[in-house]
Amino acid sequence: MCLSGVMGALKYVIIGAVVVAVVVIALVLLLQTPHRVPVQYFGSPSGYEAFVPNGQTINYNGNTDPTGTLILSNGTTIHNAIWDGQYASTIIQNHNQIDQLNGQFVGQTDPINGQQYVPLQDFYVIKGQVPIEQVTINGQTYYVIDANNINPADIAGFYTYQGWVTNFVEAMNTPGTYAAVLPGNSPVYDWTNITGTVAYQTMVYGRYGPFDGGVVLVLPNGTIIPYGTTYYPSGTSLNNYTLVQQIYNPPS
Numbered sequence: 001m002c003l004s005g006v007m008g009a010l011k012y013v014i015i016g017a018v019v020v021a022v023v024v025i026a027l028v029l030l031l032q033t034p035h036r037v038p039v040q041y042f043g044s045p046s047g048y049e050a051f052v053p054n055g056q057t058i059n060y061n062g063n064t065d066p067t068g069t070l071i072l073s074n075g076t077t078i079h080n081a082i083w084d085g086q087y088a089s090t091i092i093q094n095h096n097q098i099d100q101l102n103g104q105f106v107g108q109t110d111p112i113n114g115q116q117y118v119p120l121q122d123f124y125v126i127k128g129q130v131p132i133e134q135v136t137i138n139g140q141t142y143y144v145i146d147a148n149n150i151n152p153a154d155i156a157g158f159y160t161y162q163g164w165v166t167n168f169v170e171a172m173n174t175p176g177t178y179a180a181v182l183p184g185n186s187p188v189y190d191w192t193n194i195t196g197t198v199a200y201q202t203m204v205y206g207r208y209g210p211f212d213g214g215v216v217l218v219l220p221n222g223t224i225i226p227y228g229t230t231y232y233p234s235g236t237s238l239n240n241y242t243l244v245q246q247i248y249n250p251p252s
Helices: 003-032 088-105 162-172 194-205 236-242
Strands: 040-042 048-060 063-071 077-084 120-127 130-137 140-146 155-161 178-181 211-218 224-234
Touching (some): 048 077, 048 088, 048 130, 048 140, 048 162, 063 162, 088 120, 088 155, 088 194, 088 224, 120 162, 120 194, 120 224, 120 236, 155 162, 155 194, 162 211, 162 224, 178 236, 194 211, 194 224, 224 236
Parallel strands (some): 077 140
Antiparallel strands (some): 040 130, 048 120, 063 077, 120 155, 130 140, 155 224, 178 211, 211 224
């Protein structure tokens, strides 16, 4: 075969390889590009919804965002939620600190009631409806909370016993529920149950991170749920739960 024939064949091999490479790159980019559904609004305009981070993060639109579960005001739970936009890095930092404190204290003994400390969980309450964009990334469906389209006044952070988060959201959406502060000498701290433990534990965590503790939700039936709040986010629309003045005195 003459040299020109060899060069011609080599040229077509190179062109073919380039075409294949371009197709492969295009397919990879297509798989990594989120398939989007238009933004929808979930929840009640007058209700409280909550994002519960699970400690995992995802790279979305070039941002490192926390993932978790969204609990709606009607009790519906949406898994594979992503918090994208304002407070994303704050939520990651808050959750990491709660996790570190859990690692330090869970299993130790509450010096007030003699019971063992339990795992606490942070979560972020949104007053009103939540803008959500459904996306598919690498074949997995996610529900992206468009936090930049939520009024900062309508977002606040809380923490309580991890087994009570759903109850907490339900309580916030129950007419007649209110928040109250536990005084330093409250008998609640002496209760030898999880309620007494969590009440004191929220105060302990407040010494180590950007948190406050010693607050309770009081339900219409008299049940109380101890909790704490985060410094940020702390939207003014939720001041009834974050800047509490009323003192809780348990029935005698």
